[in-house]
Amino acid sequence: MNxxxxxxxxRRSIRKYKPEQIKDEELNVVLEAGKYAPSGGNQQSALFIVVQNKKAIEKISKMNAAVIGKDDVDPYYGAPTxxxxxxxxxxATPVEDASIALGNMYNAAYSIGLGSCWIHRTKQMFESEEGKALLKEWGVEGDYVGVGSxxxxxxxxxxxxAAPRKxxxxxxxx
Structure with a gap:
């Protein structure tokens, strides 16, 4: 098979990770695959914010958990990146563009031996005042919609x- x-x-979603940080070379492969995803009119509307800082991960984890109303969960399953x-x-097609970029990144991750998983609630996180302030703190300017993580x-x-196909x-x- 090709x-x-x-x-x-x-490729399958992975929900349990070793604490060891991934290599920069691996991260760059995944990001490059995301950058080269198709986009409507080649407008390349997706923006990738890589978070590896433990305090920042704790902060966004709490934000994400708050969206679902659960303080006692780690929505990111302990992933280091x-x-x-x-x-x-x-x-023209921001959600579609970002979604296919995410798909490319998951497949690239699997192809080099990394685990990955789509995590929801990015939209709600960055619609909040806390999320908007965090984007500003990180130097992100513009009008963005959160699509996924x-x-x-x-x-x-x-x-x-794999689950059986319908x-x-x-x-x-x-």
């Missing part, structure tokens, strides 16, 4: 098995 197809069929993906609202790390678990997934019109 290596790309193998990656697409076998979090890529917050936002998109420029002024572009890509967590990365070395898996500390077995590779999950019936009637494809409708053929020839």
């Amino acid at each position: 290596e790309t197809i193998n990656t697409l069929l076998n 979090i890529i917050l993906v936002l998109a420029d609202k002024s572009k 890509c967590i990365l790390g070395y898996p500390d678990c077995e590779q999950p098995k 019936d009637n997934f494809v409708v053929m019109v020839k």
Whole structure:
């Protein structure tokens, strides 16, 4: 089987990570894959904010947990690297652009041996006053919408098995 197809069929969300930080070279591969994702009109509206600082991770973890109303959970599953993906609202297809960039990053991560998982609630986090202040603190200017987060790390678990695919997934019109 072709290596790309193998990656697409076998990548799974990882929810348990070793505390060891990923290598910069690995991070750069994942970010490069995200940068080269297709975008509407080639407007490249996605913005990647890489968070590896432990205090910053604790802060955004609390923000994310607050959205779901649970103080006692780590929505990022202990991953040592979090890529917050936002998109420029002024572009034609910001959510779509950022979503496919996230997809590219997950597949790139798997292809080099990293675990990854999509984490929701980035939109709500950065619509809040606390989130807006954090973006300003990080030097992010502009009108952005939070789309999702890509967590990365070395898996500390077995590779999950694929769930069965649903019936009637494809409708053929020839």
